[in-house]
Amino acid sequence: xxxxxRVSSGGPARGRTGEDTRGAHTDESFLDGTSRTEESGREASxxxxxxxxxxxxxxxxxxxxxxxxxxxxxxxxxxxAAGVTARLRGLSVVVLEKTPLYGGTTxxxxxxLWIPDSFHLAEAGLGDSRAAGRAYLDATVGDRVPAARKEAxxxxxxxxxxxxxxxxxxRFVHTDGYSDYYPExxxxxxxxxxxxxxxxxxxxxxxxxxxxxxxxxxxxxxxTLTSYDFRYLNMVTRTWAGKRASLRVGLRxxxxxADGSKPIALGEALVARLRHxxxxxxxxxxxxxxMTRLLTNEAGRVNGVRARxxxxxxxxxxxxxxxxxxxxxxxxxxxxxxxxxSPTRAAWxxxxxxxxxxGLREGLRLGAGVDLMEKVWGAPSVVVPGREAPxxxxxxxxxxxxxxxxxxxxxxxxxxxxxxxxxxxxYAHREKTGAETAPSWLVLDARSKARYxxxxxxxxxxxxxxxxxxxxxxxxxxxxxxxxxMGVPADRFARTIARFNTFARQGSDEDFxxxxxxxxxxxxxxxxxxxxxxxxxxxxxxxxxxxxxxxGTKGGxxxxxxxxxxxxxxxxxxxxxxxxxxxxAVMGETYPGPGATIGPxxxxxxxxxGHMAGGAADTARG
Numbered sequence: 001x002x003x004x005x006r007v008s009s010g011g012p013a014r015g016r017t018g019e020d021t022r023g024a025h026t027d028e029s030f031l032d033g034t035s036r037t038e039e040s041g042r043e044a045s046x047x048x049x050x051x052x053x054x055x056x057x058x059x060x061x062x063x064x065x066x067x068x069x070x071x072x073x074x075x076x077x078x079x080x081a082a083g084v085t086a087r088l089r090g091l092s093v094v095v096l097e098k099t100p101l102y103g104g105t106t107x108x109x110x111x112x113l114w115i116p117d118s119f120h121l122a123e124a125g126l127g128d129s130r131a132a133g134r135a136y137l138d139a140t141v142g143d144r145v146p147a148a149r150k151e152a153x154x155x156x157x158x159x160x161x162x163x164x165x166x167x168x169x170x171r172f173v174h175t176d177g178y179s180d181y182y183p184e185x186x187x188x189x190x191x192x193x194x195x196x197x198x199x200x201x202x203x204x205x206x207x208x209x210x211x212x213x214x215x216x217x218x219x220x221x222x223x224t225l226t227s228y229d230f231r232y233l234n235m236v237t238r239t240w241a242g243k244r245a246s247l248r249v250g251l252r253x254x255x256x257x258a259d260g261s262k263p264i265a266l267g268e269a270l271v272a273r274l275r276h277x278x279x280x281x282x283x284x285x286x287x288x289x290x291m292t293r294l295l296t297n298e299a300g301r302v303n304g305v306r307a308r309x310x311x312x313x314x315x316x317x318x319x320x321x322x323x324x325x326x327x328x329x330x331x332x333x334x335x336x337x338x339x340x341x342s343p344t345r346a347a348w349x350x351x352x353x354x355x356x357x358x359g360l361r362e363g364l365r366l367g368a369g370v371d372l373m374e375k376v377w378g379a380p381s382v383v384v385p386g387r388e389a390p391x392x393x394x395x396x397x398x399x400x401x402x403x404x405x406x407x408x409x410x411x412x413x414x415x416x417x418x419x420x421x422x423x424x425x426x427y428a429h430r431e432k433t434g435a436e437t438a439p440s441w442l443v444l445d446a447r448s449k450a451r452y453x454x455x456x457x458x459x460x461x462x463x464x465x466x467x468x469x470x471x472x473x474x475x476x477x478x479x480x481x482x483x484x485x486m487g488v489p490a491d492r493f494a495r496t497i498a499r500f501n502t503f504a505r506q507g508s509d510e511d512f513x514x515x516x517x518x519x520x521x522x523x524x525x526x527x528x529x530x531x532x533x534x535x536x537x538x539x540x541x542x543x544x545x546x547x548x549x550x551x552g553t554k555g556g557x558x559x560x561x562x563x564x565x566x567x568x569x570x571x572x573x574x575x576x577x578x579x580x581x582x583x584x585a586v587m588g589e590t591y592p593g594p595g596a597t598i599g600p601x602x603x604x605x606x607x608x609x610g611h612m613a614g615g616a617a618d619t620a621r622g
Contacts, residue, residue: 076104078601079325087281112595136187144588302575329357373555378423381549398523400534401448407436409493439545
């Protein structure tokens with residue numbers, strides 16, 4: 001999964017202990033006074049790492065300037081990967097995080113990377129190749145992105161995961177069966193190219209570091225679930241594989257209780273592994289240090305950053321360059337209204353606070369070009385009243401006995417389609433027909449509610465009473481009553497469900513092809529002729545409103561194959577690099593597979609620092 005389903009609640013961003021962590025900085029020393037370099041010396045040696053830069057013990061309030069080889073903005077996977085790569089290349093580095101917590105959007109995600117031709121795929125016997133990866137990118141991304149960037153991804157991605165595996169604690173495992181999103185296209189893999197982080201014991205980080213890491217607050221009831229676990233656990237009432245997954249997850253929880261470990265998975269595990277590796281290698285991380293300005297020399301080359309920390313301005317000079325890994329502009333309503341299709345709401349985004357477009361703002365000020373500004377990493381979502389973040393519908397759209405209708409009570413999309421495609425369809429259908437799709441209505445019956453996980457609720461567990469009582473979740477004994485609750489025409493809705501049920505009984509969706517793709521079937525019920533189809537026939541019926549949410553915006557600064565930021569005329573903006581959602585996506589207007597956001601973020605962070613370390617001169621483009 002690009003992001004696990006979640007319902008989260010709570011107030012302002014805080015550490016797990018509830019302590020306010022604003023203004024904190026870490027890794028200038030261990031917060032308990034012990035140098036991480038000293039404590040982890042033997043482990044660093046085992047990981048074949050470069051000697052760590054001697055950490056300072058405290059930052060003087062009078063000190064207003066520091067110098068590093070590399071300055072990184074943002075502490076998600078891209079930013080932390082840049083920091084780790086810098087230390088592997090023997091470069092001093094500081095990672096500046098705007099918010100009080102490190103981890104960014106990555107910490108809330110599934111933590112997957114989509115990397116063609118990685119050694120994980122070779123070990124799994126998939127027979128992937130660079131040629132197959134290129135064919136698939138050509139079939140999905142097409143020529144929307146320069147060929148040199150796609151080639152760089154195919155080249156640098158496998159190198160990055162191999163080196164990180166061999167020299168750091170950043171390790172992954174292939175998620176077998178999690179299909180590429182378009183496996184039927186040339187070069188597509190039904191078994192998937194996605195890799196997810198290995199489970200990590202959070203106790204390996206110091207207590208203070210644990211408190212400063214952003215947590216996902218997934219509705220897993222204290223269980224540690226990988227994306228591989230979740231696929232089968234979703235079928236716990238239907239298959240033996242589901243029951244075995246339940247046993248596996250339960251035993252994992254029992255072992256943790258017995259030995260005192262704190263296993264974490266998904267995006268949290270990836271962030272923790274990167275954070276641990278950065279600390280072992282001697283990289284620095286400052287929290288609560290928002291960038292206020294990019295600095296340049298007389299020739300216009302970026303040579304540093306001004307940030308605000310603990311009530312004062314601090315200048316961070318960069319000998320080699322600055323990497324913008326500052327995330328998207330998903331939280332900036334003004335920019336959303338300027339660039340994105342309407343309607344759009346910052347409250348619909350699953351990106352955490354801090355995604356305000358800071359890197360975009362500074363890049364534009366220096367004359368950088370932008371691209372893909374009208375696009376998002378689409379995520380059909382339910383915005384639950386009183387909850388901190390939307391609930392991102394992933395597996396929920398693959399279960400049988402469920403359909404999605406517009407404001408006219410009619411289906412308009414393959415409900416199990418890849419999530420970005422689903423959101424694109426919401427806007428396209430609204431523009432073409434005038435039918436309201438924000439919200440659309442996801443409808444399911446009592447049988448599906450009893451059989452499958454839905455919105456984080458285990459099979460058979462009722463919706464919270466306050467959601468039904470308030471009318472947010474519609475519940476009715478008949479389809480006619482449900483139509484009235486949704487405010488859609490009852491006759492049209494009845495015809496829609498009758499037609500859908502006919503397709504479900506025959507096992508073929510003649511309107512939208514639901515269940516035809518291996519990707520659709522990944523979260524379906526394998527005991528049915530079509531894993532994604534069953535009649536909507538058993539009352540009571542339920543409906544929840546679905547909006548066109550996102551995981552972040554896709555548009556950003558234009559970059560080249562080295563992740564160097566380009567000006568509007570195509571020339572290189574010297575000293576400035578960008579990755580992740582601060583840059584225009586290498587995946588163009590599409591989403592080839594699970595992990596196609598984090599994979600490029602880490603890959604181009606790796607490429608950027610590699611280019612700095614190589615000492616290659618910035619060259620103009622014409």
